[in-house]
Amino acid sequence: MLQTLLVILVTNIHYWRVNAPAVALEMPITKKTEPIIDQKNSLNDLTNTQWMIETKSVWFSKPPQRDKLKAQHPATFAETDIVRLIEFFTKRGGKVLDPFVGSGSTLIACSQCSRIGTGVELIQRWADTARNRLEHKKPDPLQTVLEGDVRKVLPTLSDSSFDFVVTSPPYWMILRKDNDHKVKAERKAKGLETRYSDEKNDLGNLGSYEEFLKELKSVFIQCSRVLKKKKYMCVVVSDFRHKSKFYAYHADISQVIEAAGFTLEGITILAQDSKALYPYGIPYAFVSNIHHQYILIFRNKA
Numbered sequence: 001m002l003q004t005l006l007v008i009l010v011t012n013i014h015y016w017r018v019n020a021p022a023v024a025l026e027m028p029i030t031k032k033t034e035p036i037i038d039q040k041n042s043l044n045d046l047t048n049t050q051w052m053i054e055t056k057s058v059w060f061s062k063p064p065q066r067d068k069l070k071a072q073h074p075a076t077f078a079e080t081d082i083v084r085l086i087e088f089f090t091k092r093g094g095k096v097l098d099p100f101v102g103s104g105s106t107l108i109a110c111s112q113c114s115r116i117g118t119g120v121e122l123i124q125r126w127a128d129t130a131r132n133r134l135e136h137k138k139p140d141p142l143q144t145v146l147e148g149d150v151r152k153v154l155p156t157l158s159d160s161s162f163d164f165v166v167t168s169p170p171y172w173m174i175l176r177k178d179n180d181h182k183v184k185a186e187r188k189a190k191g192l193e194t195r196y197s198d199e200k201n202d203l204g205n206l207g208s209y210e211e212f213l214k215e216l217k218s219v220f221i222q223c224s225r226v227l228k229k230k231k232y233m234c235v236v237v238s239d240f241r242h243k244s245k246f247y248a249y250h251a252d253i254s255q256v257i258e259a260a261g262f263t264l265e266g267i268t269i270l271a272q273d274s275k276a277l278y279p280y281g282i283p284y285a286f287v288s289n290i291h292h293q294y295i296l297i298f299r300n301k302a
Contacts, residue, residue, distance in 0.1 A: 045091050054088050058269045059295070077168050077236055077293075081270060082109035085166050085295070089232045090115055094163035097226065099150045099219055104130025106166055107143040116142045118162070120150045123197045149201050151215070154222035165223050165233035169253070170196060170204040172212040173242050209247070217256045224261035227300045233262060235296045236270065241287065250294040262298035270295055 035047045046054070063078030082105060086096055092114050098106035101119025103126060110117030111134065121127040127147040134143050146153050196204050206212045223233060235257065239249050254264055270293040281287030 043091075044088050046088065051088075054084065057267070058271060059084070060271045060273065061293075063274070077105055079105050079109045079112065081236075081295075082106055082166060083113050085234050086110060086115055086164065087113050089164045089166075089234065091163075095161065097162040097165045097223070098167045099154060099165070099223060100167045100169050101130055101145065102126055102168075104133045104145065107134055107140075107145070108137055111138060111140040111143055118144045118146065118157075120146045120148065120153045122147075122149055122202060123199065126196070150219055151222075154219065154226060157222075157226045159225055160228045162227050163231055165227050166236075167234075168236040169216060169219075170202070171238075171240060171249070172204055172206065172209050172247075209242075213252060213256050216253065217260050220257050220260035220262070224300055229300055231300050232265070233257075233298045233300065235298070236293050237296065238290055238293045240290070250296060254296055257296070257298055261301050263301060264296065265299050266297045268295040268297065269293075 035050075037045060038048055041051075044051070059081065061078055061081055063080060086094075086106075086109055090096060093116065095116045096106065096110050096118070098117070098119040101107060101121045104119060107117040107119050107130060109115075119130060121130060124147060127145050130145045134140060134145075196202055199205065203212055203215050206215065220233075227233060235253065237250050237253060240247050250267070258264055272291045272293065275289070275291050277289050280289065
């Protein structure tokens, strides 16, 4: 009896496999939904989840390979990192200022994320480099390079005319180390420039660290004036060693900027794991290989 039932069942299954009508399998149609941006978000175009991710206190820098023009400049930062900052602290179409634009990385970043950038550069060679990089990447009339001493250029700009300031200011004396392991391996051996300039108006060439910080303060006072109230400024710096003394530059410049009209809102560590190691101090004393920068986040006082 059981054997007979099994035969009938198998026969029926075979019949339905052969004779069953074709049925179209309808896949559910999923609509592509736009990311939801909080209606109260007047700072950026990020979702709440995207916003939260960017507030991590450590970022890992993943810079693209530097183009030949950018490589000429002795101190640059990665456009990828600057795009993240610009997209967090502005909305599309926002106006961004870099008072020390150098080879133009901030303007390249602005062009990549549809912001309007203005950069100031003292040295004609680097101003031309920035313009040439913009032209080579993709001509963008919304990006402007102003050539001249930032202490004289910023006073010509209108009050509250920018939505965000981002910059990496000059370093005092740090680029005048011709016998440094890194300088010899990464700059001199490749025939690249080892310093910004020899110009007397170059803040990095000032005689004392105290005078250097004083002049930087005058620049950041102007940044406060041209930046809209309650808007943000990010300053990207590293600490450094000059001769036998270690300078906590990020702490010193933070005090200067707060005295210029800003409040310090936070610090993000920018880890740079791709940098090479050099035998500083071996075998006599500890000297650190500095593989991080500080992103100092300030807000303009109301």
